[in-house]
Amino acid sequence: MNWDINRILRKYLIMGSQNCERVPEEILLEAIDAGITAFQFREKGIGCLGDEEKLQLGLRLRAICKEHHVPFFINDDIQLVDQLDVDGIHVGQDDMPADKLRRKYPDKMIGLSVSNDEEVKRSDLKSVDYLGAGPMFPTSSKADAKPVAGIEWIKRLRDQKIDLPIVGIGGINPENADAVLRAGAQGVAVISAITTCENIKKVVKSL
Numbered sequence: 132m133n134w135d136i137n138r139i140l141r142k143y144l145i146m147g148s149q150n151c152e153r154v155p156e157e158i159l160l161e162a163i164d165a166g167i168t169a170f171q172f173r174e175k176g177i178g179c180l181g182d183e184e185k186l187q188l189g190l191r192l193r194a195i196c197k198e199h200h201v202p203f204f205i206n207d208d209i210q211l212v213d214q215l216d217v218d219g220i221h222v223g224q225d226d227m228p229a230d231k232l233r234r235k236y237p238d239k240m241i242g243l244s245v246s247n248d249e250e251v252k253r254s255d256l257k258s259v260d261y262l263g264a265g266p267m268f269p270t271s272s273k274a275d276a277k278p279v280a281g282i283e284w285i286k287r288l289r290d291q292k293i294d295l296p297i298v299g300i301g302g303i304n305p306e307n308a309d310a311v312l313r314a315g316a317q318g319v320a321v322i323s324a325i326t327t328c329e330n331i332k333k334v335v336k337s338l
């Protein structure tokens with residue numbers, strides 16, 4: 132499948148069972164129905180599932196994405212790339228290096244997190260398809276999040292003539308998403324704005 136990376140970054144839902152107070156499959160289906168453009172399976176942190184249950188949930192979420200033609204990314208867990216037949220992989224600075232990942236998976240979309248100049252300098256940007264830039268705002272969904280970089284970080288990446296597609300992440304909600312897009316991002320990636328809201332349709336529409 133040939134995905135349009137600029138388009139799929141527009142409304143990017145990230146989720147694992149630890150983010151959900153109800154059945155994750157239901158939340159994903161509602162979010163797809165409301166118009167999310169990509170999904171990342173991120174089963175990580177306090178309360179996350181063990182290996183076998185993670186695989187089983189991943190398979191169910193993957194099947195939903197396939198049925199609805201929504202691209203499916205795996206976060207960190209390279210060993211699940213083949214088992215879940217993912218469309219893409221998102222890695223951070225402490226995960227498998229992007230150049231190694233690109234050699235191993237020439238046909239997968241690859242996203243890389245960057246939070247500051249130093250990380251950009253040491254990253255092999257030509258091996259990746261997009262950047263996850265953040266945290267844009269304070270977040271309670273990631274215990275080891277880097278210091279808030281703010282929307283200035285996206286402007287800074289654009290000023291450095293980095294022309295990779297960028298998705299902003301961290302504390303994004305319907306009230307502040309527009310500022311992230313106006314700073315130069317192609318889209319917004321969210322966890323809690325969708326997984327903890329009362330009306331997924333309303334939130335996704337207004338992102």
Ligand SMILES: Cc1ncc(COP(=O)(O)OP(=O)(O)O)c(N)n1
Nearest residue numbers: 206207221222223224244263300320
């Ligand atoms: C789209 C997107 N951007 C950034 C991240 C964060 O990745 P990372 O820094 O590796 O942190 P973890 O998510 O692994 O805790 C992301 N997952 N997705």
Ligand SMILES: Cc1ncsc1CCOP(=O)(O)O
Nearest residue numbers: 270272273301302321322323
């Ligand atoms: C995974 C991740 N990486 C940087 S911030 C973050 C968490 C984003 O979650 P939320 O949208 O709930 O702030």
Ligand SMILES: [Mg+2]
Nearest residue numbers: 207222223226
């Ligand atoms: Mg990671």
